Amino acid sequence: MKLGIAGTGKVVAEFLPLVAELEHIEVTAINSTPRSAHIAKELQASYGIEEVYSNYIQFLEEADIDTVYVAVINNLHYDFVKDALQHGKHVICEKPFTMSHKELLDLEQLALDYDLVLAEAIPNQFLANYEKIIELLPQLGEIKLIECSFCKYSSRYDALLAGNVLPAFDAKSGGGALMDLNIYNIHFVLGLMGCPNEVNYFPNLEKGIDTSGVLVLGYENAKAVCTASKASNKPNRSIIQGTKGTIVVNGSTGRIEFFDFMLNDGTTAHYALNVHPHKLYAEFSTIASWIDEDDTTYAEEHLAHSLTVMDVVDRAIQSAGLATGPFSEQKIF
Structure with a gap:
């Protein structure tokens, strides 16, 4: 390439x-x-x-x-x-x-x-750890709850408070917690569960932008809660709870460096399968192979997933009443 x-x-x-x-x-x-x-x-x-x-x-x-x-x-x-x-x-x-x-x-x-x-450059969809989570998911039984968090204090947040609105906090530029950080959580959940029936976003707005927020995705018998913040820090963790067991990812949904697998019968396992420490390695090596081998099948599947993610983003913005004002520039309608 x-x-x-x-x-x-x-x-x-x-x-x-x-x-x-x-x-x-x-x-x-x-x-x-x-x-x-x-x-x-x-x-x-x-x-x-x-x-x-x-x-x-x-x-x-x-x-x-x-x-x-x-x-x-x-x-x-x-x-x-x-x-x-x-x-x-x-x-x-x-x-x-x-x-x-x-x-x-x-x-x-x-x-x-x-x-x-x-193709979308979204690291978690290409990581070996994420692929293993998908493989193990049926062993958890019926999935009931997923919690994802990606909170990271932005170096540009202080500028926003001082009145200097940089692209990271400009709705017209596609900034904010939903588009920047919660997007990783959405990819993580949808890659496991598919398109939700219900989407509701509850943002904390400052100067017209969501500096943090909670996204709730509703499935037939499950709920996923995705939290993201550019105005605060926390130890990030994701938990997938099923009727027969649990998976815990310590760290952000962007990297998925390792995770723990625990079944109700006492079975446990720790996984750290990513082939390279750099979060971008897997995605670029995989996409390069698609292009070099002229293989559009996997690329089309990946794009279909990205389309579902963007549908959820649209619905989240609309659910929060953000399709007016600065967010109207996002061309939802």
């Missing part, structure tokens, strides 16, 4: 040191805004990237790339992904995929029309 990166933010800086260990991925170009061109050049020098661009269309037309990693502000995902697909490029897009279910449906159709891989 010859990969071009759109963006120069924190996640890009986190990804690039990993590339040397991803034998099927070569980063050949990076695109930035003109304002961030100096950062792109620093990354070029540090990681041997061949070309640097500050014009996205020029990047798509001229760079020696077959795949684009879209890592820009959330509200720009749709346009960046659409342009890349229309230029015949496979796309790996940072979470949240888009600002609405409708936007992702449009992109899915483009990917099908152009016979291209379109």
Whole structure:
């Protein structure tokens, strides 16, 4: 895979040191805004990237790339992904995929029309520990309750309180606790349980944005409670409770570094199966194999899951009455 990166933010800086260990991925170009061109050049020098661009269309037309990693502000995902697909490029897009279910449906159709891989960069769906949880789930009996938490005090929260609204806390930019942190919890639950019958979001709003909130997903005989906060810290933990046993994940749903399996009959097991300590390794190595082998089957299954997630996000926003004001920019209707 010859990969071009759109963006120069924190996640890009986190990804690039990993590339040397991803034998099927070569980063050949990076695109930035003109304002961030100096950062792109620093990354070029540090990681041997061949070309640097500050014009996205020029990047798509001229760079020696077959795949684009879209890592820009959330509200720009749709346009960046659409342009890349229309230029015949496979796309790996940072979470949240888009600002609405409708936007992702449009992109899915483009990917099908152009016979291209379109995938969301959401780490937990590719981790060996998560795959093992799915495998063990039937042994828990009938699932009754799932609790997920992802709370992490944001370095940008103080700026929000001071009146400086940065993208991480700007609804028009796709910021807030639901889109940034609870999205991991939603992926975690839906990958186990599928689409819920009921979705209700209870946000704590400050300056027009959900700095924290609780999302309740209702199934026929089960409930999932997903808590996320960018305004506080806590030891993150997820618990899956069934009639015959329990799974406990200590840590965030983004990493799932290990988990404990406990049955009512006294059976216990501890699992730490992830093949690499870097949370992005599994997703990029897997998606690269889809592209290199021209295998769209798994990519389409992954995209179907992402579509369900975006449907739940839409329903969560609507349930909280956030489809007006700044959140109206999320194009739900």
